[in-house]
Amino acid sequence: MNKNEDRVIVAGAGPVGLVAAVSLVEAGIPVTILEASSDLAVDLRASTFHPPTLDYLEKLGLADGLIERGIKCPYWQFRDRKDGEVATFDLGLLKNETAHPYRLQAEQWKLTEAARKRLDEDPTATLITDITVSSVVQDADGVNVTAKRNDGSDEVFRCAYLIGADGARSVVRKETGVNFPGLTIPEIFLSLSTPFRYDQAIEGLADICYISDPEEWFVLLRTPTLWRVLFPTDPTLSDEAILDPARIEERMQSVLPGAPYEIAHKTAYRVHERVADAYVHGRIFLAGDAAHLNNPLGGMGMNGGIHDAVNLADKLTQVWSGGDIDLMGRYERQRRKVAIETVQAQALRNRAILNETDPAKRAAYHNELRATVDDPAKHLAYVMKSSMIQSLRDLEAVA
Numbered sequence: 001m002n003k004n005e006d007r008v009i010v011a012g013a014g015p016v017g018l019v020a021a022v023s024l025v026e027a028g029i030p031v032t033i034l035e036a037s038s039d040l041a042v043d044l045r046a047s048t049f050h051p052p053t054l055d056y057l058e059k060l061g062l063a064d065g066l067i068e069r070g071i072k073c074p075y076w077q078f079r080d081r082k083d084g085e086v087a088t089f090d091l092g093l094l095k096n097e098t099a100h101p102y103r104l105q106a107e108q109w110k111l112t113e114a115a116r117k118r119l120d121e122d123p124t125a126t127l128i129t130d131i132t133v134s135s136v137v138q139d140a141d142g143v144n145v146t147a148k149r150n151d152g153s154d155e156v157f158r159c160a161y162l163i164g165a166d167g168a169r170s171v172v173r174k175e176t177g178v179n180f181p182g183l184t185i186p187e188i189f190l191s192l193s194t195p196f197r198y199d200q201a202i203e204g205l206a207d208i209c210y211i212s213d214p215e216e217w218f219v220l221l222r223t224p225t226l227w228r229v230l231f232p233t234d235p236t237l238s239d240e241a242i243l244d245p246a247r248i249e250e251r252m253q254s255v256l257p258g259a260p261y262e263i264a265h266k267t268a269y270r271v272h273e274r275v276a277d278a279y280v281h282g283r284i285f286l287a288g289d290a291a292h293l294n295n296p297l298g299g300m301g302m303n304g305g306i307h308d309a310v311n312l313a314d315k316l317t318q319v320w321s322g323g324d325i326d327l328m329g330r331y332e333r334q335r336r337k338v339a340i341e342t343v344q345a346q347a348l349r350n351r352a353i354l355n356e357t358d359p360a361k362r363a364a365y366h367n368e369l370r371a372t373v374d375d376p377a378k379h380l381a382y383v384m385k386s387s388m389i390q391s392l393r394d395l396e397a398v399a
C-alpha cells in the first residue's frame with residue numbers, strides 16, 4: 001500500500017464522524033479527520049442518547065464522562081395539552097436488554113468533546129480544522145480528497161477509504177452523485193431553551209414529554225441546565241417573525257402562563273425526511289446526516305448516525321484486515337433499512353400522533369398508547385422499538 005493510502009479520511013467532526021474515527025483508531029486503523037469549522041460545534045442540537053447508543057459508547061470508553069454530565073431519564077411521556085398525562089413509558093423494563101435502561105439527556109457537544117479528547121491522545125489520529133472538503137476522486141487503490149484551507153489554497157489528501165460524515169449538505173454525497181430523495185416537512189421547528197423549571201411547576205411531568213394539541217403540539221425536553229421547548233411553526237413566516245421575542249413570549253405563555261420567560265437560546269430550522277439512495281460508493285461511505293435526515297421527534301437522527309458509525313467501522317475494520325470490500329454492501333443494506341423502516345417510519349408516526357386534529361382519531365391514538373403501557377408485553381415491545389434496540393436486533397437478519 002502506498003504510504004499515503006495507509007489511512008481512512010473522515011470528512012466532518014460531528015458526533016458521527018468522531019465516533020467512526022474513535023472506532024477505527026481503537027481497531028488500530030490510522031485516521032485523519034477534516035473539519036470545515038475552526039472548532040467543534042457547541043450549539044444546542046440533539047440532546048437525547050438512547051440506551052443502545054450508550055452501550056456502544058461505553059465500549060469505546062466514551063460513555064462514563066457523558067453520563068456524569070447528563071441526566072438519566074428512565075421515563076418519557078405522551079401528554080395532551082388540556083388533559084395532561086396520556087401514557088408514561090418506562091425504560092426500566094429494558095434492564096435485561098441493555099446496560100443503560102434510560103434515555104440520557106445530554107447535549108451532543110459533550111460527546112464530541114469527549115471523542116476529540118480520546119483522538120488527541122492517539123498518535124494515529126489527526127484532526128485538522130478550518131479545512132473544507134471540496135472534491136473527491138477515487139481510483140482502484142484509493143481516494144484523492146481535495147480540501148480548501150481558509151486562505152483559499154487547496155490541499156490534496158490521499159487515503160484508502162473516505163467516510164462522508166459531513167452533515168446534511170454533505171459535499172462527499174454530492175461528489176458521489178448519490179441521490180437524496182425525500183421531502184421537506186411543511187413546518188419549521190422552533191427550538192427554545194429556558195432555565196425555567198417545568199419539572200417543578202407541572203406535577204408528574206417526565207423529563208421528556210411529547211404534548212399533543214389539535215391547535216399547536218409541542219415537546220418539552222430537559223437538559224442538564226435548561227428546558228427545551230420545541231414548536232412546529234408556519235414555514236411561510238420569515239425567520240425574523242418566527243424569532244420575534246414578543247411572539248416567542250406568547251407561545252411560551254400558552255404552554256404555561258406565568259411570569260415572563262427567560263430565553264437562553266432560540267433556533268428555527270427546517271426539517272427534512274430523506275435517505276440517500278446509496279451509502280457505499282466504491283471506497284467512499286456515507287454515514288449520519290450525510291446519509292439520512294428525519295424530524296427530531298423521538299430523538300433518533302443522531303443516535304441512528306452513531307449506530308451507522310459503529311456498524312461502518314466494524315465492517316471497514318474487517319476489510320482493512322484483508323476482507324473483501326463487498327462486506328461494505330452489508331453496511332448499506334443494514335443501515336438504510338433502519339433509516340427507512342425504523343427511524344423515518346417512527347419519526348413520521350410520532351409527528352402524525354402529535355399533529356392529529358380529528359377528535360375521534362386523537363382519542364383512538366391516545367387509547368392505543370394507554371392500552372400499550374397497560375399491557376406489559378406491548379409496553380416492553382414499544383420501548384424496545386422506541387429506544388432503537390429492536391432495530392439493531394432486526395438488522396442481524398439482513399444479509
Ligand SMILES: Cc1cc2nc3c(=O)[nH]c(=O)nc-3n(C[C@H](O)[C@H](O)[C@H](O)COP(=O)(O)OP(=O)(O)OC[C@H]3O[C@@H](n4cnc5c(N)ncnc54)[C@H](O)[C@@H]3O)c2cc1C
Nearest residue numbers: 012014015016036045046132133166167288289296301302
Ligand atoms: C439547529 C439544529 C438543531 C437540531 N436539533 C436536534 C434535536 O433537537 N434533536 C435531534 O435529535 N437532532 C437535532 N438535530 C440533528 C442532529 O444535530 C444531527 O442528527 C447530528 O448532528 C448528526 O451528526 P453528524 O455527525 O452526522 O452531522 P453534523 O453534526 O452536522 O456534523 C457534520 C460536521 O461536518 C462538518 N462539515 C460539513 N461540511 C464539511 C466539508 N465539506 N468538509 C469538512 N467538514 C464539513 C460540519 O462543520 C460538522 O462539524 C439538530 C440539527 C441542527 C442543525
